[in-house]
Amino acid sequence: MRNSIIQIRKEYQKYLSEKDKNFRQLQKLLELNRNNTKKVNDNLIKIIANESVLWQAYENLKTNNGASAKKPTIKDAERIEFNETNIEKIKNLVKNLRKEKFEWASVRKVDTFDKKKKRPLKIVFFEDKIIQEAIRMVLNAIYEPTFTKINNNHGFRPKMSFHTAMEEVRKNGKGKTHAIEGEILKVYDKLNHKILMNILEKRIKDKKFLRLIKKGLQFGIEINTKIKHSIIGVPQRSICGPVLFNIYMNEFDMAVGEIIKRIVKVINEKEKRHEKKSSTSQNKEYRIIQIKIHEISKKIKREIKANKPIKTLLKRKRQLTIKMKKKSVTDYSKRIIEYKYIRYANDWMILTNGNERICEKIAHELKEWLKEKLEIKIHETKTKIINLKKSPLKFLGFSMMISNDNRKLKNKSNITSSKTINVGLKVGIDDEKIMKTLKEKGFIDENEKIRHVPRLIQYKPWEIVEQFASIIRGIFNYYYHAINVKLRLNKYHYILRFSCYKTIASRYKSTIRDVIIKHGINVIIEDPKKKIRKIPLCREIMNDQWKLSEERIKMLTKTNRIENVKEKTRYEKDPFSVKIR
16 A cells, blocks of 8 residues: 555656656747748657656646646645556556557437537547547647637637637727628538548648547447447537637638638729728718808808898708718728638628628638538528628627717817717627527526526525526626626626526515515525625626726736646636536
């Protein structure tokens, strides 16, 4: 017994001593690919066929921390289960990887229900997860510099999230009048293995490493004790699935720029479109109204000198001024066509100042390119062309529309005039989507009337409060930093707070009034450990969000080193995914 403890301690000390060395190896791989984004990489199997790297992968999975660089202590050995059984498993994995004898286990397939639809979920075995995590660490180091160079993909990447996607919308929304909204159909199930391997071969020379990935892609699926091998797709919820998906879709990300540049170059030359500061890009309707107002103003002066009535002229001038305020100063259709492409997982959008005809041409070419080059299809019903002046663009649970601002300006003669200025896209909440989710989760009924949640009645009161508080904070975390009008969140806070009242009242078989009298407006309840559980008030959450703003800015601007990699940020979690502890 004593000898085994000494052996475990030695193995753990060895892991600690080699941890920094392994990270330097990954960091060097990252730097080499950052300096040359077309670099062809070799000897990658040596990186993952290493006990210390596999222990790091195991620790990442146990702590769910991505590629964290924090050094574990001896006390951490118990936490990551550094025992005889696992030491032996890791040694065998290393041996099998080096000799190419490692065999991926078949994946068990079970049925789950997502939004009332039957969906297959594939369960991966733990040894496979360790290898997948090690592969993910290597692939991230190779491909992250390439993703950063293009920088239009915000899903499943270090320090990238829907918030960084919305930041890009804010920066590039001004002057954009139309949008193409798209979604790729059943993307995880339709990834073509041959195409993916061809893409990987452009940057990876190590045949052993490529064969390992290829075998992993052709996983066997266990259905009713029978093994069926897959020729397309990646396992649902696999560790390296997201990075493989990003590598696959990066081809589309690069193609979007090339296709749009080719289309707009022809149109810009044909229609003789002009740069931003050109006077020819001024809105003709705005200019005509402006001239009419100027002529009426001159006529009013003449009438005043002649002591004639000016009431009708003033009324006409006022009407034209109101009409002019509703018009934009610039005619964006006369400017050089600009665009901004943003993708998050299988959802993507293109913002442009091109008209509907141009958008249709772009959408058609992208659809054909995806079908021909990547053998995947676009979701027809969810791919739309939107006029942002008339309809909102709905993307990642947000709603975006053109926002015009009337601003008062003074000329050289100190005369004040007002102008309608396009200040970009106003970002709000996709109310339809969030209300639909609240209905599906049982917080409101079909008529949007607040109700109790039957599935939560079985839990203890403090657990019910914790569940509702977590969802409320999750919604504020998700939306607060991205939307223009923060007070819109009060509506969802009110719905969830009263749903909490009704749920606790149903458990006690009492009334909302009794719950508020007993526990207060924010339902203060102590748990068995004397910890206070409560529903936070709106002002409390908003104050917390202000404090988080500085932390968030640091998170988004911090240098992207391999040690700090996390697949998801704290802001990226689904607000409704919380579970009772």
